[in-house]
Amino acid sequence: MPELSESQARAIMADFHDDPQRLIAILLDIQEASGANRVEKKSALLVSETLGVPLTRIYEILTFYSMFSLAPRGKYLVEACESAPCHFDGGETTLSHLADILGVSPGETTADGLFTLEKSACFGACGHGGAFKIGDEAYRGGSRNQIASVIRSYRENSPRLREGLAWLY
Amino acid sequence: MALLVSMVLEGAGETDPLSIKDYESLGGFAALRAAFALEPQAIIREITGAKLLGRGGAAYPAGKKWEQLLNIEGSPKYIVCNADEGEPGTFKDRRIMEAVPLRLLEGMIIAGLTFNSPRGFIYVRGEYRRLQRRLAEAIQILRDAGYLGERILGSPFSFEITTISGAGAYVCGENSALLNSAEGLAGRPRIKPPHLAEVGLFLKPTLVNNVESFANIPLVLTMGGEKFLQAGHPQSGGSKLVCLSGHVRAPGVYEVPLGGATLRDIIFSPQLGDGIRDGRELGFFHLGGQSGPLGGPADLDVPYAYYPLRERGLAVGSGAVVALDASVSPVEYLQKVAEFFSRESCGKCVPCREGNKILAKYLQKLQIPGAWTPEDERRLSDLMVAMRRASFCGLGQSATTALASAQKLFPGRFAGASAPAASEA
Numbered sequence A: 001m002p003e004l005s006e007s008q009a010r011a012i013m014a015d016f017h018d019d020p021q022r023l024i025a026i027l028l029d030i031q032e033a034s035g036a037n038r039v040e041k042k043s044a045l046l047v048s049e050t051l052g053v054p055l056t057r058i059y060e061i062l063t064f065y066s067m068f069s070l071a072p073r074g075k076y077l078v079e080a081c082e083s084a085p086c087h088f089d090g091g092e093t094t095l096s097h098l099a100d101i102l103g104v105s106p107g108e109t110t111a112d113g114l115f116t117l118e119k120s121a122c123f124g125a126c127g128h129g130g131a132f133k134i135g136d137e138a139y140r141g142g143s144r145n146q147i148a149s150v151i152r153s154y155r156e157n158s159p160r161l162r163e164g165l166a167w168l169y
Numbered sequence B: 001m002a003l004l005v006s007m008v009l010e011g012a013g014e015t016d017p018l019s020i021k022d023y024e025s026l027g028g029f030a031a032l033r034a035a036f037a038l039e040p041q042a043i044i045r046e047i048t049g050a051k052l053l054g055r056g057g058a059a060y061p062a063g064k065k066w067e068q069l070l071n072i073e074g075s076p077k078y079i080v081c082n083a084d085e086g087e088p089g090t091f092k093d094r095r096i097m098e099a100v101p102l103r104l105l106e107g108m109i110i111a112g113l114t115f116n117s118p119r120g121f122i123y124v125r126g127e128y129r130r131l132q133r134r135l136a137e138a139i140q141i142l143r144d145a146g147y148l149g150e151r152i153l154g155s156p157f158s159f160e161i162t163t164i165s166g167a168g169a170y171v172c173g174e175n176s177a178l179l180n181s182a183e184g185l186a187g188r189p190r191i192k193p194p195h196l197a198e199v200g201l202f203l204k205p206t207l208v209n210n211v212e213s214f215a216n217i218p219l220v221l222t223m224g225g226e227k228f229l230q231a232g233h234p235q236s237g238g239s240k241l242v243c244l245s246g247h248v249r250a251p252g253v254y255e256v257p258l259g260g261a262t263l264r265d266i267i268f269s270p271q272l273g274d275g276i277r278d279g280r281e282l283g284f285f286h287l288g289g290q291s292g293p294l295g296g297p298a299d300l301d302v303p304y305a306y307y308p309l310r311e312r313g314l315a316v317g318s319g320a321v322v323a324l325d326a327s328v329s330p331v332e333y334l335q336k337v338a339e340f341f342s343r344e345s346c347g348k349c350v351p352c353r354e355g356n357k358i359l360a361k362y363l364q365k366l367q368i369p370g371a372w373t374p375e376d377e378r379r380l381s382d383l384m385v386a387m388r389r390a391s392f393c394g395l396g397q398s399a400t401t402a403l404a405s406a407q408k409l410f411p412g413r414f415a416g417a418s419a420p421a422a423s424e425a
């Protein structure tokens, strides 16, 4: 399981001048740098100490906002939109293709630790046949093959492979 | 009147979003330059005359909001842009930030100048992380060109803009929850009054407007309030970005003059939605996000503008138009809506936190043949009143809007047992 080093975490906080008002941004960056898409207890303690924010408040933030996770997740978060505009426009098909291609159910991580599949609320990519997101990027829904090639481009770490595929933002 | 206009989105897709030169060639920053020669009251007079209604959903007159803030003592005053865009079916602020970010920033700088504010913040939903980086880039470009930072364009006015990221919470679109989140707290709404104009970000007087509202400000000043009003509907000037999704052939963001297009135009015109896919019929449509009302084929000829829609029990809201074909069960649809609200309720107050969960269960029960009783009917109606009246913020208060409109639109379907089978036809 990848872990964030103390110096990395300190550098992230320094980017925000150790400012408690930037707590959410700091935790987002710590989560991103963690390699496992989560905020470990160790990091939460360090942030609490450095910023002078009570640990309970750190955990309030980590549990209030849906983008945070305490449990380790895959390097890439794969999110299928389940809000109404996508749900009735192919969202269920997109989700079942994703589950099938990745071989996991929503909430699970692939054995290689690369992908975690999740259902998500609307992320502003409506009107595209059940959109899904991988990390920061959103894609339109499509056939199983189309979706599989998007996934493959991440697996093989080849942005070139997904050129022109179904990228929305 | 043309069905489509190019006002807020002028230059979108045709110009480099990060090129000041491109933006200036379309008249960009002329409004800001003009604003330096105007008194704050004169700027606000144009906005009031333009009848620019807030584009974030609540349709509060921007002129009135600005005037209230102007009349409040206290400094500094902060300028906050609501780019949380969490209403399902809404993606127009994303379009503005992607394609014409400089227009949004110009609007914010004009606001800063009007209130002699030192700082503005753009609160962008966490899911738009790539956009946050782009906005930060646009801000840096303006800083380098002297449009932001110290002594803007050689004047005594200095102004900075910073982006702030959300982290996944629909309720943070509510403006007081947004400010809490911007301060690094959990995004639960604040009690009002005091209004945010008096006690806002860091307890200072604060202006909160939506992305599209800010992006309209330069247009209001270059066109003048009167012409801006004429470009729209007599009670609400300008254009509206419509986010069309669902089962239309051509989903996307379209800019229509307010009052210049009907819902029929939006869903069926070949220039816009181009009708329902796969040769199916329109069943119903959902306006303004999950917190908005449903409408049906009989409502199609209502002009798309704030007041005509309101008179029909409909709403512009965020600009979302989700058109569903006749195969979609309204009860099933409403259950998805209830699930959304119960997922996104912040949990601060009981009517919303518990109410939305119970609502989702009732909607499930409605789908079980023969399960619905008159007692359920009574309880559901009490629950809806309690949620609407006793919820702490707009989320809980409007969570039943869609259901209430659907009960009128499909009288039989939501009263299973008391009006059996026949209603399903």
Ligand SMILES: Cc1cc2nc3c(=O)[nH]c(=O)nc-3n(C[C@H](O)[C@H](O)[C@H](O)COP(=O)(O)O)c2cc1C
Residues within 6 Å of the ligand: B053, B054, B055, B056, B057, B058, B059, B060, B062, B082, B083, B084, B085, B086, B087, B170, B171, B172, B173, B174, B175, B176, B208, B209, B210, B211, B213, B214, B393, B394, B395
């Ligand atoms: C639950 C809830 C969610 C909201 N979400 C948004 C949003 O995502 N974006 C937005 O601009 N306004 C949203 N609003 C409306 C804002 O509270 C506020 O009215 C708006 O930002 C004011 O700007 P405007 O007058 O320019 O529209 C939301 C309101 C509620 C109650």
Ligand code: SF4
Residues within 6 Å of the ligand: B171, B189, B344, B345, B346, B347, B348, B349, B350, B352, B353, B391, B392, B393, B394, B395, B396, B397
């Ligand atoms: S209505 Fe109450 S529980 Fe619901 S989001 Fe608003 S404050 Fe939170």
